[in-house]
Amino acid sequence: MKLGLITTGGTIAMRKDTSGKSVPALSGENLLDTLPKLAESAQWEIKNFSNFASCNMTPAGMKNLALSVNELFSDPAIGGIVITHGTDTLEETAYFLDTVLSDPRPVVLTAAQRDSSETDSDGPRNLLEAMLVALDPSARERGTLVVLNSEIHAARDVRKLHTSQVNAFTSGAAGSLGNIDLHRVYWHRPPSRTPKLTLPERLANIALVKIYTDMPAGVLEAFFSAAEGLVLEAFGRGNIPPRLVPALEQAVQHGLPVVITSRCLFGRTAPAYGYPGGGADLERSGAWFAGDLSSEKVRLFLALALGLQLPLPEIKRLLEAAGR
Template sequence: MRPDPSGAAVPALSGADLLRSAPSLAQHAQLVVDDFAHIPGWQMTPEQMFALAQRVQTHLGNPQVAGVVVTHGTDTIEETAYLLDLTLTAEQPVAVVGAMRHSAEPSWDGPANLLAAVRTAAAPQARDQGVLVVLHNQIHAASGVRKTDSAALDTFKSPFGPLGIVDDDGVFFHRRSWRRCHIPAKTIVTPVDLIKVAAGSDDRLIRASVTSGAKGLVIEGFGRGHLPPKAVDGVRFAREQGLPVVLCSRCAAGRVLDTYGGVGGGRDLRAMGVIFGGDTSGPQARIQLMLALGAGGNVAEYF
């Protein structure tokens, strides 16, 4: 990003521009640029993410490619990275990277983040770790990473901390990543809606989603996975229409589980056929459901 005449930051840097911003990249890898798109993160769509995954898979099919770095707007990095993690089939490292400052700001973090991502993608110890998100010299697994602050340089966090770090003398992993599943999606199915509940939420948004053509729903419930009683009728309606409904927690971390009974409790929702999303965030579970629908068969087996 760089400022336009009005001072607003807009996409303007090509892949070649980014390489020139960090001349020392050439010391770590021989780089080939593939300009897939020039759009900000907030304009990225699931369909574009799926097309990106296909493009990356093509590169990974080349035995001469040691790794891939994807530059991406930070607003939707956690969704794109997770989609890549669920769909790609290769051992080479894939590092997704962004910047929290634009190129005209004195604190522009783009070159340093790009260098860290390239070094990670070139590191043998990063192989077969799934897709990685690299910013602020930290390496996170795509599954679980969250953007936690709207402006801080160290905004990306994982519930159990980063997998590793990029330091002056090397790339170091504290632990290995684990892949939840591979989804052999032939396409990505949209729309899938994400609805977050609050105290006293009713079923209006759920019913509106179903009647307007949603192919599936992801609901962020309370705590362990609970919904207000007035919202439960909407979930029942969605299930009666044959829509898959995935339940996640609106908490920053932790799993959903059918521990509690009563109307709107986990036991009640499980009995309706609601799919429990584990500790997956709402935005990532939405991507997962879109891919599961695109794979066909039993959607629940991918959660």
């Protein structure tokens, strides 16, 4: 089968320089050379999209990456695409692609926590297993996938939990979609469907603000003129200090969508508490709730939806579907 390989950089494409620090070094061709089985198992169409640490990735870059995926998929012979990426923002890029790509063929992101200079680098194995998933007929119609540490994750659910361990990624209570064992792909469950959006001409500017104790209202007010939407990463189920509620109401009155997420890594936000600053108070003030969708992914969803100039009630409906 013919596969596409799009390289964006990240630790998987790095080596240590003379100072001992990891820096970008490898092309897509170099990555395929790391294991003979990679070149033997598929015919590859390689696109070296970029070669930087993924802290450099932006929503505009994600949009261009989506366009590159669609360009490769214009070739009907390509059965799937593997994308190599840095782990820092991998979950965001994966979710962006999952939201805007509609082709049923698999798109599989993979990465590494240890660069290619390390004798126990996880990059070659992760790339091999990403290829196996992309070649698997059952990977079709499952949306954008993330393959790391022999696990298959849905773009919607996956999160990075550790800075350096090879098992840094998890899907929490939702669980992985499957795993790879002895070069065979096993599927455990289907993914939840991500509401699809088309690519807008421009992406809206969305501010993500982490709520903290004794936070001045002026911090929120500073975003009113610059942002087109606000994601507030609140406490617990979706609660904030009461002193911030008037600023939230002011943002809503300015026409800004305000979405409540949680600084807890897993679990749902909901208007469960009725005290001042509690979720029910925020809902009465006009805030929306993102369910179990992460703050970073909500930001991207709003950037796309507002960029498309969808009506706010429609965006709220789609966001509720995205957040379950």
